[in-house]
Structure formats: structure tokens, C-alpha cells
Amino acid sequence: MSFFEEHCPEMDRYLEDHASAEPEILRKLRRETFRKTTQPHMISGYQQGRLLAVLSKMMQPRNILEIGTFTGYATLCLAEGLAAGGKITTLDVNEELAYLPKKYFEQSEFAAQIDFKLMDARKFLGKTQEIFDLIFIDADKENYVEYFALGKDKLRRGGVMIFDNVLWYGKVLEDNPKQKSTQCIKALNDTVTADENFENVILPLRDGLHLIRKI
Ligand SMILES: C[S@@+](CC[C@H](N)C(=O)[O-])C[C@H]1O[C@@H](n2cnc3c(N)ncnc32)[C@H](O)[C@@H]1O
Secondary structure, three states, X not given: OOHHXXXXXXXHHHHHHOOOOOOHHHHHHHHHHHHHOOOHHHOOHHHHHHHXXXXXXXXXXXXXXXXXXXXXXXXXXXXXXXXXXXXXXXXXXXXXXXXXXXXXXXXXXXXXXXXXXXXXXXXXXXXXOOOEEEEEEOOOHHHHHXXXXXXXXXXXXXXXXXXXXOOHHHHHHOOOOOOHHHHHHHHHHHHHHHOOOEEEEEEOOOOOEEEEEEO
């Protein structure tokens, strides 16, 4: 849930009213995610989805990697910007839920460009020889630092990595957080900021998106 959704629903509505319309397939997918899953708040949702689509359209990537498919909402948003002949690989480990993204990927105009793999992200990053233009990471927070370490060699120069939930509901402001996930997200934000090979900025949209460009 976003800060505005929780604390100022009027502003949240204003932001939605002033973003481009969500494609019909995404509207259906969002509704079905809320009906059929136990943690629907994990979905990127309207505003973040439109941001991912616009960023992808600006970059026109040929090769995208997404870590954490869930029901496939962000996958379809990112696919909107793919260059002709480009592809997006999306990874998840949740076999039970896989029927949902598969169903929507098949219906989508990007069906032929989406490679959905049920595979642990660390395993994939450890063995792939591919180089990506855009990497979106939205999975287990405890592994965020490792995803950055492994992902940075798989990103082309000028390519962009985006991490979701980097404000962790404001918990990154805690001095000595007890929660492991908060510690790991803080470690990621510090590691990225200290790395001279990257330029970075955190967008406070929703739960915070860390935009990281390889120099
Ligand atoms: C927040 S959800 C992703 C939301 C999705 N990107 C969206 O925007 O709708 C996180 C997903 O990461 C997946 N995940 C957790 N650990 C993973 C791992 N080691 N490798 C790949 N996926 C993982 C979970 O199963 C879950 O579906």
C-alpha cells in the first residue's frame, strides 16, 4: 500500500486521475489478483505500473529481467516498452500461483515476448550469460544486496536496475532495526549509494523505487 493510499486517499485518487489509463487487461488482472490471492497488496498496481510502462517506453529495452513475477502485473507494464523483437524474462518460485500470470501472459499482445520461468532468482543470476538493459527487482528483500551484486554484472552500461519497496513503509528511518528485511533494504540503499559505478535516486512513489543507472 502506498503512503498516500494509507494517509491521504484524496491525493491517491488525484494521482490516479492524472495518470494514463490502465489497459483493460491490467484492470482485469488487478481485480483477479485481489479476488484470488492472499497478499494482493504485493501487486505493483496502477500508479507504479504506469511509471514502469513509461520508463520502459523511454528506454525501449531489448532485454528485460524481472525478479518476482507474482501475478504478472509489472511484467505486462514493462513489456509495453519493449523494442520490436525484444523480450522480458520474469522469475518466480511460487508454483501454486503460476496459473494466474500464465493465463494473462497468454492473452496479452506480448505473449511471444514473455519468458516466464519458475526459478529461484539467485540460481538464474548465477548461471545466465545474458546482458540486460533493464532489471526490475521486486522479490525477497533479504536477498536484495545479493541481487545487486549479481545483477550489476548482467546490466549493460547505461542500463537501469530498479528495486521496489526500498522505503519499507518508512522503516528505513529506524536507526537499529530489528527486522531482518529492514536491515537488508537499508544495506541495499547504502551499498548502491556508495558504488561509484552507478548513479541513483529513490523515488518516493508508493513504497519507494530505487532507480539505479550503470555509468
Ligand atoms: C512483491 S511480489 C512481486 C510483485 C510483482 N512484481 C508485481 O508488480 O505485481 C514478490 C514475488 O517474489 C517472489 N519471490 C520470492 N523469492 C523469490 C526468489 N528467490 N526468486 C524469484 N522470485 C521470488 C514471490 O513468490 C512473489 O511472488
